[in-house]
Amino acid sequence: MLHGLLWQLNSEITRRCLEHPFVRGLADGTLEREVFKRYVAQDAFFLRTFLRAYALAAAKSDDLEQVRLFHQLMAGVVDELKLHAGYAAKLGIDLGHVEPYPATSAYTNFLLRIAWHGSLAEIVAAMVPCMRLYTFLGSELSGSLRPEHPYEDWIKTYSSDDFRAPARQLESLLDNVAVDCPTGRDAYRYAMQCELDFFSAPMEVPP
Amino acid sequence: MREFEQSTLIVRAGDLWSQATKAQFLSAIRDGNLPQEAFSRWLAQDYLFARGATTFLAVTIAKTPRPAQKVLISGLTALDLELDWFEENAQKRGLDLNVAPHQTCRRYVDFLVASAYSQPFEVLLAILYGAEVSYLCAWSALEATGPYAEFIHRWSNAQFVEYVRQLLRLCEQYPHADQQAQFNEVLRHERDFWRMTWEG
Numbered sequence: 164m165l166h167g168l169l170w171q172l173n174s175e176i177t178r179r180c181l182e183h184p185f186v187r188g189l190a191d192g193t194l195e196r197e198v199f200k201r202y203v204a205q206d207a208f209f210l211r212t213f214l215r216a217y218a219l220a221a222a223k224s225d226d227l228e229q230v231r232l233f234h235q236l237m238a239g240v241v242d243e244l245k246l247h248a249g250y251a252a253k254l255g256i257d258l259g260h261v262e263p264y265p266a267t268s269a270y271t272n273f274l275l276r277i278a279w280h281g282s283l284a285e286i287v288a289a290m291v292p293c294m295r296l297y298t299f300l301g302s303e304l305s306g307s308l309r310p311e312h313p314y315e316d317w318i319k320t321y322s323s324d325d326f327r328a329p330a331r332q333l334e335s336l337l338d339n340v341a342v343d344c345p346t347g348r349d350a351y352r353y354a355m356q357c358e359l360d361f362f363s364a365p366m367e368v369p370p
Numbered sequence: 371m372r373e374f375e376q377s378t379l380i381v382r383a384g385d386l387w388s389q390a391t392k393a394q395f396l397s398a399i400r401d402g403n404l405p406q407e408a409f410s411r412w413l414a415q416d417y418l419f420a421r422g423a424t425t426f427l428a429v430t431i432a433k434t435p436r437p438a439q440k441v442l443i444s445g446l447t448a449l450d451l452e453l454d455w456f457e458e459n460a461q462k463r464g465l466d467l468n469v470a471p472h473q474t475c476r477r478y479v480d481f482l483v484a485s486a487y488s489q490p491f492e493v494l495l496a497i498l499y500g501a502e503v504s505y506l507c508a509w510s511a512l513e514a515t516g517p518y519a520e521f522i523h524r525w526s527n528a529q530f531v532e533y534v535r536q537l538l539r540l541c542e543q544y545p546h547a548d549q550q551a552q553f554n555e556v557l558r559h560e561r562d563f564w565r566m567t568w569e570g
Contacts, residue, residue: 265558271476277486280425353476 165343166334168353169288170295176355180296181303185362189314190307199314200256201365207247208261209361212271213293214240216278220286229283229340232332239329246320266364270357277350284341285350291337292354293331297321371507374439379496379553380503390557393506393564399518405433409518410465412567415475417456419469419563422479423501424449429486430494438495438544441536445498448533455524474566478559485552492546499537500556506534 168179180186185202188194214237221233251258263271277289301321310316320326341347379542380387385447391491395412398404427449431442460467471479492536541549 192526265477269480272477272480272484276480279487280483364419 164338165341165347166291166295166337168343169291169337169348172348173355174350176352176359177296177299180355180359180362181300183359183362184365186304188302189317190304192307192313194314196254196313198365200250200254202249202362203247203254203257204258204261205264205267205361205365206256207244207251209267209271210240210244210247210261212274213290214289215318216274216286219278220283220290223283223286225334229336232336236329236333240323243320246316249300249316264364266357266360270354270361273353273357281346281350284337285346286343287333289334289348289350289354291330292351292358294333296331296355296358298327301326371510372424374503374507374538379499379538379541379550382550383515383554383557386554386557386561387504390504390560391511393508394568395564396508396512398568399516399522400512402516404518407570408568411570413456413460413463413465413471414467414469415472415563415567417453417460418469418471418475419478420452420456421447422475424453426479426482426486426494427498429527430491430498433486433491433494434523435491437539439492442498445502445533445537452524470567474559474562476522478563481555481559485545489548489552490546492541492544493548493552495537495540495544496546496549496553497556499534499541502530502534502537502562504557504560506530508560534550 185194185198188198210236217233217237217240219232224233229248250256250310274289277285281289286324301323304318304320308315312318322353375387383390395404395408397409425447427442427446431439431446434442457467459465482497482501486494489497505525509522512522512526514522514526
């Protein structure tokens, strides 16, 4: 299966994501609150682009079942944004005026270029890494949960069946619409690299 | 280059302007000590950039009203000839243009193509002007002599100056509140691109 092959081929980057200080901090709860707030703001900005990419993917499909899936996936992103809105209200983050970091712009410009200009297969290859990586991180981090864990909501969201199911559906779609080719491998790999850089950015910006 | 450097877009860009137009790569050409490795990297990555810019320009032309199209179409024709020129130059020097895009080049091209589809044409004019005027002013600071005379001349000749002048006129003719922010973004990409040619 293509989705399994691509995940395997990028195991080095996903391992680095899991071992990233940002993710370690989420796991043990020591991540600085200010760093997390910056991350939430950037992630909300990113998700709005992710939503547009699904919409453009739907526009490029003439298969009603695929369009239905993209419709569901878009609803999933809208739900995910509620988690961000919840954090924003609780932690005092202004999600209305987010200035994207270079790492965020790099990722959103990449997604927008592929979504507008690429094929359906390329778009899906560029979008799977985000979904699959967060499922993986959620599952890996679920063992770290304890009472009063400061990042319990985040870990529970991404380890839930509600998040795992759409990630699996998107991977199945990848297997259906894409074949193993250099452009697909490249889109997947670059998106995964963007995920890694995304974790670094909020830790590098001075408060 | 004063006529350009006095334009509002450049004045309001502040320090970004000099960061985007002064580079160790260019100083090394002037001083005659440019490493071959840096030149090869620049040639291949600038070629990949020009290919991305072709996509950007084609989409931009499609969104631009008729009176402004002529200038952009002439720019696209020039870009096509430039791609030929890159290919011939690389062949002559035995350099491989079939390389992976550097992350910095990739970010710039992704920015251009994503913008072409999602920004209004007035903003796209400012993006195009930013890319061209910064290249014009960067190369024009060098005297077109020595082993790289052909390259310096390509981005400092009178015809290119006239093209950039027409782009500036279009930006002024079709103003938009977001022009400055996206012009500045181009300058950041130009700055990073020059750094990449030197540092790898």
